[in-house]
Every structure is written in structure tokens, then in C-alpha cells.
Amino acid sequence: MKRALAAFAALLCLGAAPAPKGVALDVLLAEGPAPKLSDYRLFSDAGGRTPNARVTPYALNTPLFTDYAEKFRFVYVPPGTTVGYRPEGALDFPVGTALVKTFAYPADLRRPDQDVRYLETRVLIRKADGWTAQAYVWNADQTEAVLKRAGARIDVAVVDAQGRARRIDYGVPNQNQCKECHQLDKAIQPLGPKARNLNGDFRYASGVENQLAHWTKAGLLTGAPKPAAAPRTARWGDPAEPLEARARAYLDANCAHCHNPRAVASNSGLFLQWEEINPVALGVGKRPVAAGRGSGGLEVGIRPGDPDASILVHRMASDEPGVMMPELGRSVTHEEGVKLIRDWIAGMKPQGD
Numbered sequence: 001m002k003r004a005l006a007a008f009a010a011l012l013c014l015g016a017a018p019a020p021k022g023v024a025l026d027v028l029l030a031e032g033p034a035p036k037l038s039d040y041r042l043f044s045d046a047g048g049r050t051p052n053a054r055v056t057p058y059a060l061n062t063p064l065f066t067d068y069a070e071k072f073r074f075v076y077v078p079p080g081t082t083v084g085y086r087p088e089g090a091l092d093f094p095v096g097t098a099l100v101k102t103f104a105y106p107a108d109l110r111r112p113d114q115d116v117r118y119l120e121t122r123v124l125i126r127k128a129d130g131w132t133a134q135a136y137v138w139n140a141d142q143t144e145a146v147l148k149r150a151g152a153r154i155d156v157a158v159v160d161a162q163g164r165a166r167r168i169d170y171g172v173p174n175q176n177q178c179k180e181c182h183q184l185d186k187a188i189q190p191l192g193p194k195a196r197n198l199n200g201d202f203r204y205a206s207g208v209e210n211q212l213a214h215w216t217k218a219g220l221l222t223g224a225p226k227p228a229a230a231p232r233t234a235r236w237g238d239p240a241e242p243l244e245a246r247a248r249a250y251l252d253a254n255c256a257h258c259h260n261p262r263a264v265a266s267n268s269g270l271f272l273q274w275e276e277i278n279p280v281a282l283g284v285g286k287r288p289v290a291a292g293r294g295s296g297g298l299e300v301g302i303r304p305g306d307p308d309a310s311i312l313v314h315r316m317a318s319d320e321p322g323v324m325m326p327e328l329g330r331s332v333t334h335e336e337g338v339k340l341i342r343d344w345i346a347g348m349k350p351q352g353d
Helices: 002-016 175-181 211-217 243-254 311-317 335-346
Strands: 055-058 070-076 098-106 116-127 130-138 145-147 152-159 165-172 201-204 207-210
Touching (some): 130 175, 243 335
Antiparallel strands (some): 070 098, 098 116, 130 145, 152 165, 201 207
16 A cells, blocks of 8 residues: 555656756847856757757758867757748848757767767857857766867867877867858858758658758748759768769868858958859969968969869868968868869869860
8 A cells, every 4th residue: 555655656746747948048048158058958968969849950961071070960949930941041040049069079980979079069049139159168077068268179089980090189169260260241150051051861860851841841941942942062972973063062161151252261252152153263273362381382273184283272181270271170181072172173174275
């Protein structure tokens, strides 16, 4: 009898247990950033592995390269709001949106799902007066990430895809670096979540589905056409896709946040966004605005048929500060990315032929 009463009491306690708390919208919209990532309640676990209600995972067809780090992306949209479709540029995210990106390394890049160490989580928040960007660094126990306004350097030991042991001097950006990379028309803007970069499949818990279609069906996105009618960025690492489309997608993701008529490198005249169609603006036969050691003594951005004579390849292949491009976000050379751009330039018809 006592056991039955105890069990009944336990059931009553369970039934009266409060529902799990959702995302802390008030904290997201507060004037200042939260001191800890957990304050936002974007995840339901201390380690940031399980997204909370209304926090949706997503991926990009071609993402930015960051020293071979794995990235886990999520979007939160407040109740009663939706994301508006745009065929160009970032989608129209409502006030209260949080774009969340965690950077992590497995012990061995050949086994990306094993022994994964989280380094930092960046949160881009849409407030009434615009976007703000914050970086949170994870502790050694992987139980909390704390705000780092001044950035940080983290030593990473990893085995790469070729089985080589590597050490990476990973950089967490400071506030000014966040603003520099995310600046468009002199304001912070999202970079990756464009319709064309989301127009691809993702493996959800319910199965594989096109992301634009999934967001629409879930009531997260409004105004989007069928995926077949929407623009689409190629996947840079998929050899089944055309070489030029892959190369242009790679340059768009890794270079166009600065090399864009509306961004910080607008005075260079080198514009590498996906939509650019002028060959000279893309660097073909184009002399640099300011020739310095970054040019490596080469004359033009892209010399068709000759990647070794192309400044673009020289700067991508370098890991020397003041020469390498991109300037921020990497400390090692992306060998596969450089090969892609070399192959693209090598296949171009030389000028004058």
C-alpha cells in the first residue's frame, strides 16, 4: 500500500513538473549581450548539442572555410513571426531572430562524428535597430560557453583528412573583426543564409528534405517558390557539379563578404559575389589597385590558363599575414579550395587566343 501511494505521489509530481523553458527572447533582445551562451536558452542541454523548441538546424550549400573546423548552424525565429523570402541577398529575418553557429573539431577529420570538441559559438541577433554579433568560447568541460568580446586564440591538435597530425592556431574573432566581415552597406548583416545557399537537402530527424521546402512547410518561411524555381548556389566540393559553378560558389562564400561593391573592399574593384558577371570585376586581366607584396610580383588577379601567374591563387595559397586572403578567419591554407580555383583558372581560355 505504501509503495502504491509513493508511486502515485511520484506520478502527481511528474504531472505537475513545469514544462521546459523555451528560448529566452527577452535576453536575446536585451540591450547588452548575455555573459553566457546558456542565458539565451537556445539549447536544452548544457553542452549546446540539443536545440530548444523553434531552433532549427540548417546547412549551406557552400560555406566559408575556417581552418577545417566543423560547423553546426541553427536559426531561431520568435513565435508569431516568419522569415520573408528574398531571391537575392540574405532572407528577411524578423526582429528576435538568432543565427547560431558553433565551430568544432573532431580529434580526426576522417571521423567527423567522433570525439568532437566545441571551441566557440557565434550568435547573430536581429534587434529592432539592426544585427549584433557575439562570440562565446566553450570551457574545457564542454558545459558552458562564455562571452569573449576581445576574441581568443585556441590551440587545436587534429588529424587531417590525409591522416597527418596538425596543429591549428584557431582564432575567435573580436568585436571589430565580427563587424568587419559581416559589414554590408556599413551595417552588420548575415552572410550565409541566402535562398540560393539554403536551396539544398538537409538530413532532419524526420528525413532528408530540401531546406526551403522544409522551412516553408514548417511555417518558418513565407513567399518562397518551389525549390526548382529558386536560385541555387553550387556545392563547391561536389565533382558532379560544373567546375565554374563550384569555383564561383567558393569565391562567393570565402571572398565576397569583403570583395563586394557594398562591402569593405569595394575600393579594390575586385568583386567576387555569385551575381557578378563582368570578367574584369572578377579579376580576369585586372591589375590590382594597389600593388604591394600581396601581389607576389604578379600583374593581374586572374590570368586565364595560368594559375601560377594569378594573384588570386597566390594570396589564397599563402598563410603569411598581410599576403593571405581572406585576411581573417583562417590561419592555414585550404589546400582543396586552392586546387579548385587553380583548376578553374587553368581551364580558362587564354586571352588573345
